[in-house]
Amino acid sequence: MTSPTRFAFDTLSRGDVLPTVDLTITHDDVRAYLEATGEPAARWGERVPPVMLSALMLATLLGQVEIPAGVMHTGQEHESRRPVRIGEALTVTVTVSSYAVRRGALMAAFDAEARAGDEVVATSRASVLVPPPEGADTEGNAE
Amino acid sequence: MTAPTPAPTIEPVTRLIDQPRVDHYAVAARDPNPIHRETPEAYAGPFGRPVAHGMLVLALLSEAMTNACGEAWERGGSLKVRWRQPALVPVEVTARATLRSESDGVATYDVMCEDAAGEALLTGTASVRLA
Numbered sequence: 454m455t456s457p458t459r460f461a462f463d464t465l466s467r468g469d470v471l472p473t474v475d476l477t478i479t480h481d482d483v484r485a486y487l488e489a490t491g492e493p494a495a496r497w498g499e500r501v502p503p504v505m506l507s508a509l510m511l512a513t514l515l516g517q518v519e520i521p522a523g524v525m526h527t528g529q530e531h532e533s534r535r536p537v538r539i540g541e542a543l544t545v546t547v548t549v550s551s552y553a554v555r556r557g558a559l560m561a562a563f564d565a566e567a568r569a570g571d572e573v574v575a576t577s578r579a580s581v582l583v584p585p586p587e588g589a590d591t592e593g594n595a596e
Numbered sequence: 597m598t599a600p601t602p603a604p605t606i607e608p609v610t611r612l613i614d615q616p617r618v619d620h621y622a623v624a625a626r627d628p629n630p631i632h633r634e635t636p637e638a639y640a641g642p643f644g645r646p647v648a649h650g651m652l653v654l655a656l657l658s659e660a661m662t663n664a665c666g667e668a669w670e671r672g673g674s675l676k677v678r679w680r681q682p683a684l685v686p687v688e689v690t691a692r693a694t695l696r697s698e699s700d701g702v703a704t705y706d707v708m709c710e711d712a713a714g715e716a717l718l719t720g721t722a723s724v725r726l727a
Contacts, residue, residue: 482624489621490655491611496662503670504658505625508651512626520629522637525679526650532674536667580678584642 460518462583465561469549471517476509476543476567483539500536507531507577510565513545514579521583528562528580537574543567550578557585600726602703606664606693609656613648614686621652632685648683653709653718656691661705664693665724677707677720688712693722701726 458472478501486505487494507529537543544567551562560582567575618632630637631647638646654677661669683689690712693705702725709718 485620485624489617489624490652490659491617492655492659492662500670502655502658502662503673504651504655504675508625508627508655511651515627515629523641528676528678529650529654530674530676533670533672536670 458517462518462521462524462559462561465518465549465552467549467552471514471547471549473544473546474513474517476513476545477541478506478509478537478539478543480539482509499539501539501541503533503537503575504531506533506537506567506575510545510547510567510575510577511579513565514547514563517547520581523584525582525584526579527560527582528578530576530578532576534572534574534576537567537569541569543569543574559583602695602698602724602726603664604695606660606705608690608692609660609663610688610690611656612686612688613652613683615646618646618648618652618685621649625649625651627651643682643684646685648685648687648689650679650683650718653679653683653689656689657693657707657709657718657722660691660693661707661722661724665726668724668726672725674723675707675720676722677718679718680716683709683711683717687717689717696721698726 546566548564550564553560562580565577622628631641632649689709691709693707696704696706702723704723707720707722708716710716
């Protein structure tokens with residue numbers, strides 16, 4: 454994965470599109486992932502487990518945005534369009550699909566799209582919540 | 597060709613998520629957040645100890661769907677979940693799925709991951725096109 458510029462979380466706004474990042478998943482990557490999750494490896498052969506791709510799409514976001522302390526990953530969506538092969542050259546683009554403050558808590562969602570050339574192979578959405586700091590004003594709402 | 601009949605329930609997957617597994621996952625999934633590891637941040641955080649990555653818990657659910665649906669899960673599977681409570685390490689997690697509906701060749705399952713006490717860690721839906 455390439456190393457893009459990192460953005461401060463509090464500078465993001467809804468509609469922002471982060472720079473597209475290259476992603477190629479290797480045999481070693483898949484082996485390490487399956488050893489960690491405990492899933493049997495043999496059945497995957499030359500293919501990438503779908504939720505591994507989702508996790509690495511999320512890692513793309515983590516590599517691009519400085520995530521504040523205390524952030525909670527509250528929800529996740531993922532859709533696979535087709536199997537992804539190990540070694541396939543992908544790109545991942547993350548869009549800030551929502552970003553709002555409610556009673557001091559910051560709620561954001563990030564949509565990620567993985568492409569092989571022009572073809573979308575998977576999409577995902579990660580929802581996060583940053584609780585208000587202790588003693589913060591929790592009355593305001595903003596986007 | 598007739599679409600295969602979806603299984604009414606999917607064989608659960610149960611696995612212990614302990615700290616070595618979480619540490620290994622942090623590297624493999626490129627998520628080094630200190631709240632998941634044996635760090636001062638984890639012990640000073642709201643849960644008082646390390647919390648497993650939500651995506652590691654979710655991986656068990658995807659494994660269960662793969663067991664049941666095979667390549668159909670890769671071709672057109674989708675998930676939509678919310679985490680209900682943190683998976684405090686160590687935790688034995690069981691992923692379950694029960695058929696909710698089938699329409700136009702798409703099976704939709706209610707899914708959950710629970711701890712050994714039966715408390716929900718994650719709930720949501722998973723859909724897969726059968727043919």
